Amino acid sequence: MATDPMAQIRASFFVECEELLESLQDSLSALQDGSSDSETVNTVFRAVHSIKGGAGAFGLDALVAFAHRYETVLDALRAGRLEVTPDAVRSFFQAADLLQDHVRAAHDGTPAPEGAEAVLCALETLIGGPAEPEASPGFQPVPFAFEPIPLALDFDAPDDLPAPARWIIRFRPADALYASGNEPLHLLRALAALGAAEVRCDTSDVPALEALRPDAALLSWRITLPGEIAEEELREVFDFVEDVCTLEIGREAEAAGARPPAPAIVAPQAVTSVARPPAVAEAPAEPAPPPGPVERRATPRETAATVRVDLDRIDRLVNLVGELVINQAMLAQSVAEAGLPPNSAVMTGLEAFMMLTRDLQDSVMMIRAQPVKPLFQRMARIVREASTAVGKEVRLHTEGEATEVDKTVIERLAEPLTHMIRNAVDHGLETPELRLAAGKAAEGVISLSAQHRSGRIVIEVADDGAGINRPKVREIALARGLIPADAALTDAEIDALLFLPGFSTASQVSALSGRGVGMDVVRQAIQSLGGRVTIQSAPGQGTRFSISLPLTLAVLDGMVVSVADETLVVPLASILETATLAEGDIRALGPQTNVIHLRGAFVPLYDLGAELGYRAPKPSYEGGIVLLTAQEDGSRAALIVDAIHEQRQVVIKGLQQAYGRIPGVAAATILGNGRIALILDTADLVQTATGRTRIRPLALAG
Structure with missing residues (x-):
């Protein structure tokens, strides 16, 4: 079933909004902590501005209107007309919270949140009142002069535009831009909102009516904007369409007859040049001086490429990896029961398979892990x-x-x-x-x-x-x-x-x-x-x-042990070491409890079989095996087990939904032989334990 391209772009916009809102909160927190440098202020402004620009492309009028008034106050902060005070930062935070509510309402299609007007009025009071009516976000229509202009980048002939060092933007949509649901008019309006814009449309490629193809991109534009606008703001307008258009941004010559540097090119990743129209001459008659270096800041999109995947797909992958771990354990159990020698080809291949399974599980867990x-x-x-x-x-x-x-x-x-x-x-x-x-x-x-x-x-x-x-x-x-x-x-x-x-x-x-x-x-x-x-x-x-x-609800590394013919799993992360008890290690503490003396310290001793109700405490623990575990408060506890079998990865199967909370038991798992084993929660087990490691003397009974 084909997916709607417009719906995909809209979903990408809201994911981008989440990142921008996170950046906004971080920068506001920095302002609250006293960091009022220009970069922090600009980050705050750009986040709100980018949300407004993207919302305008989708016709989200309520979000655009709120973001515009918020942006106007931030612009005063950026220009130095507003000081960073605790009251101002508090108002900025309140507006950021409401901006998040507006984004959520636009995403869900619900009415805009209430209380926005009061917060905006409090914001505008900081700059002496609301802005002038003509600065409203209604985006008044931009007058377009529909006269053909050449698309060739012939910078040898100076333009007639008198203002020096202004921005010149040449924008030519590709067919895919219209197919994806984008509208150049929204982009031109967003540019016009940045400053006084001169827009000229090139209609030279428009054929006669009988030869017109309605799905073809035939128009292009040349936009001139004031030079004081930051280049980053210009590029943000085209964030969502840069891979479906030809875009050139450069400075106008600063003096008549001077040859300006070549404009910076915005293109998709892995594309280093933009195709010229066939009519453009490929080389000048005389060698031209090399263009000056164009400073370009690396964007997050360039430094860290990401792929957004639905959580349901990741959950399915996690479940499949869990089943793979169980099948790997069953295969290992079958090979062990077959009695094959350790250096056989089957055992060697099984070990390699186990390593690959672990690497795969670790990689999948890293995908699910989030800060x-x-x-x-x-x-x-x-x-x-x-x-x-x-x-x-x-x-x-x-x-x-x-x-x-x-x-x-x-x-x-x-x-x-x-x-x-x-x-x-x-x-x-x-x-x-x-x-x-x-x-x-x-x-x-x-x-x-x-x-x-x-x-x-x-x-x-x-x-x-x-x-x-x-x-x-x-x-x-x-x-x-x-x-x-x-x-x-x-x-x-x-x-x-x-x-x-x-x-x-x-x-x-x-x-x-x-x-x-x-x-x-x-x-x-x-x-x-x-x-x-x-x-x-x-x-x-x-x-x-x-x-x-x-840390995770899927897979963990565990130590497989047995107590009174029952198989249990102890999380490996909670085990400090294992030891065998000698006669001099055990000391009595009270009529029913013991402790062990280990490296100059006394550690409480717990019998897992007695604590879980499998059997009564043993008469003697000499020669017994203990697991020394670490508790979250830094203390230690020694758990007595009958035998240690192996260390392996186990798939966590929850018990809460079916049986409720079980003291000392975190979950269950399926072993290689198909049997079910309980996964212990050692800290909870110690907290609820009786500590009985000795049989109560008959003289004290009754």
Whole structure:
């Protein structure tokens, strides 16, 4: 089935808008941090201008109108008529948020967002009021003089145009430009919006009516624009059509009779010249001096070529790779059972096949991995909106934006992070008056960070507020009957009460909180991803929420072990080392638990068989095999297993949907022999473990 070229171009425009909006947010953040250099300001201006130009080509009038008024204020900033102040940057951020809403509305075909006029009026107040009516984005018709002009680039004969160093643009569409749904009139109007334009149309190739082909591109244009316009702005107008037209941009001679440098050529990638019409003379009578160097800045499109692919196709590829990993494991199992010698041709080929499978899996995982930066930028908007709603001064500080994680994880993190950010603004941070009274800055800071740790991704949301009021939390829990009156709770257990459904510390219901819905949703969403969330809080210093998640939801490297005739998989990233226990390594701790002495430190000992309910603790662990695992807080734990079989890649099969959350179990996988093995979550297993590694003495029983 043929695809609509116009729909493809429109989709490419909205993908380009996402990149421009990301660039806009980055540059505004730099302005907020005090970097007001010309390049940062120009990046802000160009992002809005490019969105406006592309929207004009598709007739998105509401988006064009909003972007034009926003651009007018940014132009004043670029020209030095407006200073970078906190109020100005705040207004720029609000306008950027609404611009994003306009782009989304244009993409979805929904009505334009409300509240735009108030934000635009606040913006225009910064420059003394709205612009003149004639500067509106209506794009008044450009007067075209339809008189034939030669297309040959004969720069030996000086033009009659008097202004020196002006831009001369020669634009000739190809047939494909019209076939793709583009309209040269929109491009000419966009050029006219940059400055006073003189446009001449060449109709010399238009044949008689009876010989006219309606699908042929027969017109071309020569446009002259003021020289103070940046070349980058001119090229941005043609961003979406540069591969379906012949385009030449150059400067006019600066003095009469002078020969200007050859104009820069804009052409598709891998094309270094533009074909001249047949009538153009190929060489001058006398040798001409070499043209001056044309400075051209490398664009992102040249430095990093990308291919945009639907996520459904990538998911299908990931699933196929997962099945390939399972079949490779089954083949290896069959070869091992056949008893072939290690140096046989089959074993050699199998090893090469295993290496190729691993490389393929790693490459596919890299395709799915994306930086968390877009997610963090969405949270910056949540901070701005929430702080405005509660009347607090809040700044978001981010770290680790380049940290990559599976795209599915990123998408499903948006909702829990939104709840956590809003809670931090509403509950975590004090009002400016209380902060000043406590010796803090009036502006509160929320930190959002991401990093890889122990084979997982850890995302932390921290604030420098008053911390959790544990007496108040306990009092509310008692009043609602969530805990008994004589309960002796630790600080961690009191903090965990915040995750109970319906629990809220808000004294009254507001637009942000008070209905008891939020933190329980956060925990459920994170647990559905195979993750967990923990809290650390200090009175007067703030609160930190840590979210630990698997890097991917598809494939992982694991150690295959057996416990009580059951096969289990332990993630390789959590294993520091393996060891065999000697008699002097084991020390008793209490009536039912043991620890091991390892390199001058004591490490708690956990019997996997006893913890998972497969069997009772063994009478002795001398000669037993332990896996020394690393926990996210830096501590260590030793897990006792009966045997270690091999290290292999396993395909993750989720259990949450069918069985709910299982303590200590992250997922399942299919082994080479077709059996199902559980994949352990060692950190969760240790947190919920009883620690029983000794049989309770009979004298203490009963």
